[in-house]
Amino acid sequence: MTLIPGETQPGFTELFAQLGLPNDEASIAQFIRQHAPLADDVLLHEAPFWSPQQAQMLKEEIRLDDDWAIVVDQLNAALRGKPRLEKI
Known part of the structure; x- marks a missing residue:
């Protein structure tokens, strides 16, 4: 998922919607x-x-290393109990 120019960085709200x-x-x-x-x-x-589709999406976003990879990394950290610097 590539952001359209002018869109802001996605957060958990947008990631969960995509999932x-x-x-x-x-x-x-x-x-x-x-x-x-x-x-x-x-x-x-x-x-x-994760469902197979959700797992594939998460794997693909990390592979693409685009704007979505940042929020996927944040979800990864949150699920491992590591503190986040930002609000959800």
Whole structure:
């Protein structure tokens, strides 16, 4: 997913929408609480709670290393219990 020029950096709200998950702040926080901590030896896209389509999307965004990779990395850190510097 490439951003259209002039669009702002996507955040968790937009990522969760792209993943087909509830994307309000409370639902995102609940998802992270429910699935964290993700073991260090499990790649984000290999976590058992993703559908095949969700896993593929996450893997592809990291591979592309575009604007979406930043928020995928932030989700990865959040699921591993690492503190974030930004608000969800």
